[in-house]
Amino acid sequence: MTQTPGALAGLTIIEIAERVSGEYTAKLLADLGAEVIKVERPGGAPTRAMGPFKGGESALFAYLNTNKKSVVLDLDQPEDRATLDRLLSRAHALIDDHDEAWCENHGLSQAAVAEAHPALVHTVVTPFGQGAPAEWQKSRPINVINAGGWAYHSPSETPPDKPPLKGAGRFLSDYEAGIDAAMCTMASLLRLRRTGEGQFVDISEVEVQINRIDCVLDRMLAGDVDPSAERTAYDMGGPGTSFACADGHVFLFMTTRQHWKALCELMDNPVWTQEFREDWLEFDCTAPNVAKFRENFEGWIALQQKLPITEAAQKAGVAMVPVNTAADLPKHEQFIHREFFQKAEHPAFGEVAYPGACYRMSATPVQVRTPAPTLGADQEETVNAAS
Amino acid sequence: MQLPEHWNRDRGGPLKGIRVVELTKVWAGPYAGKMLAHLGAEVIKIESMSNLDEMRAYGGVDINSAPYFLSINQEILSVQVNMKTDEGLDLVKRMIGEADILIDNIRPGAMERSGLDYENLKKIKPDLIQCSIKMWGTDGPLGYQTGYAPCFAALSGLTALVGHEGETPKGMNIRYGDSTAGACAALACIAALHHRESTGEGQFIDLSAVETMTSLVGDSLFAWSVTGDVPESDGNFHPEMCPHGAYPCQGTDWASIAVANEEEWQALCKVLEAPALATDPRFVSLSDRLANRHALDAEIGALTRSHDAGYLAEKLRNAGVPAFKSMSSIDLCTDGFLWAREAYRMVTDNKAGTRPIIGPSWRMEPDPPVVERGAPLLGEHNAYVYRELLGLQEDEMDDLIARKVID
Numbered sequence: 001m002t003q004t005p006g007a008l009a010g011l012t013i014i015e016i017a018e019r020v021s022g023e024y025t026a027k028l029l030a031d032l033g034a035e036v037i038k039v040e041r042p043g044g045a046p047t048r049a050m051g052p053f054k055g056g057e058s059a060l061f062a063y064l065n066t067n068k069k070s071v072v073l074d075l076d077q078p079e080d081r082a083t084l085d086r087l088l089s090r091a092h093a094l095i096d097d098h099d100e101a102w103c104e105n106h107g108l109s110q111a112a113v114a115e116a117h118p119a120l121v122h123t124v125v126t127p128f129g130q131g132a133p134a135e136w137q138k139s140r141p142i143n144v145i146n147a148g149g150w151a152y153h154s155p156s157e158t159p160p161d162k163p164p165l166k167g168a169g170r171f172l173s174d175y176e177a178g179i180d181a182a183m184c185t186m187a188s189l190l191r192l193r194r195t196g197e198g199q200f201v202d203i204s205e206v207e208v209q210i211n212r213i214d215c216v217l218d219r220m221l222a223g224d225v226d227p228s229a230e231r232t233a234y235d236m237g238g239p240g241t242s243f244a245c246a247d248g249h250v251f252l253f254m255t256t257r258q259h260w261k262a263l264c265e266l267m268d269n270p271v272w273t274q275e276f277r278e279d280w281l282e283f284d285c286t287a288p289n290v291a292k293f294r295e296n297f298e299g300w301i302a303l304q305q306k307l308p309i310t311e312a313a314q315k316a317g318v319a320m321v322p323v324n325t326a327a328d329l330p331k332h333e334q335f336i337h338r339e340f341f342q343k344a345e346h347p348a349f350g351e352v353a354y355p356g357a358c359y360r361m362s363a364t365p366v367q368v369r370t371p372a373p374t375l376g377a378d379q380e381e382t383v384n385a386a387s
Numbered sequence: 388m389q390l391p392e393h394w395n396r397d398r399g400g401p402l403k404g405i406r407v408v409e410l411t412k413v414w415a416g417p418y419a420g421k422m423l424a425h426l427g428a429e430v431i432k433i434e435s436m437s438n439l440d441e442m443r444a445y446g447g448v449d450i451n452s453a454p455y456f457l458s459i460n461q462e463i464l465s466v467q468v469n470m471k472t473d474e475g476l477d478l479v480k481r482m483i484g485e486a487d488i489l490i491d492n493i494r495p496g497a498m499e500r501s502g503l504d505y506e507n508l509k510k511i512k513p514d515l516i517q518c519s520i521k522m523w524g525t526d527g528p529l530g531y532q533t534g535y536a537p538c539f540a541a542l543s544g545l546t547a548l549v550g551h552e553g554e555t556p557k558g559m560n561i562r563y564g565d566s567t568a569g570a571c572a573a574l575a576c577i578a579a580l581h582h583r584e585s586t587g588e589g590q591f592i593d594l595s596a597v598e599t600m601t602s603l604v605g606d607s608l609f610a611w612s613v614t615g616d617v618p619e620s621d622g623n624f625h626p627e628m629c630p631h632g633a634y635p636c637q638g639t640d641w642a643s644i645a646v647a648n649e650e651e652w653q654a655l656c657k658v659l660e661a662p663a664l665a666t667d668p669r670f671v672s673l674s675d676r677l678a679n680r681h682a683l684d685a686e687i688g689a690l691t692r693s694h695d696a697g698y699l700a701e702k703l704r705n706a707g708v709p710a711f712k713s714m715s716s717i718d719l720c721t722d723g724f725l726w727a728r729e730a731y732r733m734v735t736d737n738k739a740g741t742r743p744i745i746g747p748s749w750r751m752e753p754d755p756p757v758v759e760r761g762a763p764l765l766g767e768h769n770a771y772v773y774r775e776l777l778g779l780q781e782d783e784m785d786d787l788i789a790r791k792v793i794d
Contacts, residue, residue: 164713
C-alpha cells in the first residue's frame with residue numbers, strides 16, 4: 001500500500017488508557033497519522049483479554065490498536081513511572097481514561113501533569129467527568145448509555161415493560177466519547193502548536209450522550225416541550241420503523257404524501273391503501289392509522305427480498321432501505337467504491353478487513369499502516385530513545 | 388449601520404482564530420458547526436429568506452425563535468446571502484476566501500452546480516479545507532441518494548445490532564445518527580487543520596453519514612471478518628459480564644446493572660438480600676450465569692421490582708457494583724449533578740433572551756472556550772461579514788439589501 005502522510009504526522013501521543021473510550025480516542029489519532037505509544041501494564045492491556053478471540057488473540061484489541069506502538073511499564077514502580085515522564089517530555093499529548101483516585105495515586109492528576117509538563121495536552125475521558133463521585137466513575141458502557149438517556153428511549157416505541165437497551169455492540173458510548181475526546185485533543189494540539197502551551201481536557205462520556213440529542217432534549221430543558229417519563233419522549237411518531245422481509249429486514253421512513261403515493265405505487269395500489277387519506281402522513285397520522293398501516297404493510301413486505309425491493313423503492317422515491325448486516329457491508333457497492341474496508345495482513349489472523357474512517361481525506365487518507373502491536377513490541381526503540 | 392456589540396469578540400479556546408463558513412441545514416451539518424464554535428472557532432452560517440434552514444421553521448411561526456434552531460446553533464454567526472443570484476454566489480465565494488474551513492450538508496450535486504466544488508474553490512483559497520457531509524459521501528454508485536438518520540443507521544450495520552432478543556432489530560431511537568455524523572465532520576476538519584499547519588496544504592473531506600454509523604460498530608464488523616460469526620441484535624447481552632442489563636424498578640423505572648466478576652456478583656446478591664441466588668448452582672460462575680442468563684434476569688427483575696431505581700443504583704454503586712438509573716427525559720432535565728457540573732448552561736440571544744442549552748461534553752483548562760451566546764437572528768451578523776470581513780461600503784451594502792441579494 002502506498003504510504004501517504006497522515007494528517008497528524010509529527011505528533012507524538014502517549015496513551016495510558018485502559019478502557020475502550022480512551023483506547024478508541026487514541027485509535028482515531030493513530031489512524032490519522034500521529035505516533036501513538038501505548039503504555040501497557042505488565043501482562044498487557046485489559047482489552048487483550050477480551051473476546052472474541054482467534055488463535056488466542058483478541059479481535060477487539062486488534063481493532064482498537066491499529067497503527068499504535070506498545071511499551072510495557074508498571075506505573076506502580078518508580079523506575080517505570082520515571083520512564084513515563086521521559087516519554088511525556090518528548091510527547092505532545094497524553095490520553096487517559098482512569099478515575100481521579102488512580103490518577104492522583106500515580107502522579108498523573110491534572111495539577112501534577114500540568115506542573116511537570118506544561119507543554120502537553122492532557123486529555124482524560126471518564127464516565128461523568130472530573131469531580132464526579134468516585135463510585136460513579138466505575139460505570140461501564142451500559143451504565144453510561146442508561147445515564148445519558150439513549151437507552152431509556154431506544155428503540156423508538158419501546159413499550160414500558162421492555163428493558164432499555166445498551167445500543168449496538170458493547171461499546172457504543174465509548175466510541176461516541178472517543179470522537180469528542182479525539183476532536184478536543186486535536187483542537188488543543190493546534191493551540192499547542194501556536195502558543196506552546198498545554199491544556200487539560202476533561203471529557204464526560206455521559207455529557208457526550210446528552211449533547212448528541214441536543215435538539216430534542218434542549219427543547220425540553222428550555223420548556224418548549226414537556227419532558228416526561230415516557231419511553232417515547234424522543235420519538236417522532238409516524239410509521240417509520242424496521243420490518244421483517246423474506247430474507248432479512250428493511251427500514252421504512254415516511255413523512256409526506258409524496259412518500260405515501262410512491263409507496264402505494266410500489267405495492268401496486270392494494271385495496272387497503274384506499275382506507276387512508278392521500279395526506280394522512282401529514283394530517284391524519286394517528287396511532288390507530290399507523291397501526292392499521294403497519295398491519296397491512298407487514299403482510300406485503302414479508303414476501304419481498306430486501307435488496308430488490310429497496311432498490312425499487314429508492315427509484316420510486318420511497319425512503320426504504322435494507323437493514324444491512326455485518327456480512328452485507330463488505331460486498332456492498334458503495335462501501336466498495338469508497339474503499340471503507342481496508343484489507344490488510346494481520347500476523348495472527350491472516351488477511352482481514354478493517355473498517356476504516358467515515359471521512360475520506362483527499363490529502364491525508366486514513367490508513368492501516370501497521371496492525372496492533374504485540375505486547376512491548378516497541379519497548380527497546382521507545383524506552384531507550386527516552387532515556 | 389451599527390455593528391452588533393458581540394461581533395468578532397475574543398472567546399478564547401483552542402480554535403481561536405479559525406474561521407468556518409457553513410452551508411448547512413437541519414442537524415448533522417449545523418452540529419458540526421456547533422462543535423467547532425464551542426471549541427472557539429468563528430463559525431459563519433450562510434442563510435437566506437429564500438433558502439432557510441428548516442430548523443428555523445419547525446415548531447413555531449417566528450424564524451428567529453424556533454426551538455429546534457435555538458437548541459443547536461449557539462455561538463454561530465448568521466449572514467444573509469441569496470445564492471440564487473450571481474452576485475450572491477460571488478459574495479459567498481469572497482467569504483470562503485476569508486475562511487479556513489467550509490462545511491456543507493446540502494443535497495448531493497448542489498455545491499458543484501453552484502461552482503462551489505473543491506477544484507473551483509481552491510482557486511479562490513488555495514489552502515481551503517472543505518468538508519461535505521452526505522448520506523453516502525459525494526460520489527459512487529449510490530452517491531445521489533439522500534436519506535434520514537434512521538435510514539443511514541439501517542444501511543450502516545448499526546440498526547441490525549440493536550433490538551430485544553428474538554425480535555425485529557428496531558435500532559437506536561429514530562433520532563440517532565445526525566449529531567454523530569456532525570461530530571465526525573468537525574473532527575476531520577480539525578485533523579486537516581494540522582496537515583495544513585505542517586504543510587500549508589488544504590484538502591477536501593468527503594464524509595459519509597452511513598459510514599459514521601458503521602464506524603460505531605467497527606469492532607463487531609472486524610470480529611466478523613476475523614471469526615466469520617455474523618453479529619446480531621442481542622438485547623443487553625454481554626459475553627463477558629452477567630448479569631448485564633436494565634432491570635425493572637418501581638413504577639416504570641429501570642436500573643442498569645453490570646457485573647464483571649465474582650466480587651461484584653456477591654455484592655449484588657447481598658444488596659438484593661438474596662443469599663439463595665448467590666449459592667444457586669445455575670449462577671455460580673460467569674459461564675453458568677451466561678448459560679442461564681434469561682432465568683437470572685427474571686430472578687433479578689423480581690427482586691429489583693420493589694426498589695426505587697435511583698436509590699437501588701446508589702446502594703449498588705456503594706457496594707461496588709456499577710449501576711445507574713435509566714434516565715428519562717424528565718430525569719435528565721431535573722438532574723442536580725448535571726446542572727451543578729454545568730452540563731447545562733445559560734446563553735443569551737437578541738430575541739428569546741436567556742435560554743438553557745446543553746453545553747459541550749468537554750471542559751478545558753486554562754483558556755476554556757466561552758459559550759454564552761445563543762443562536763443568531765437571521766442575518767444578525769450581516770454588518771460584520773459584509774463591512775468588516777469583505778470591506779463593503781455602507782451604501783454598497785444598502786444597495787445589495789435593496790436588490791435582495793442580501794435577503
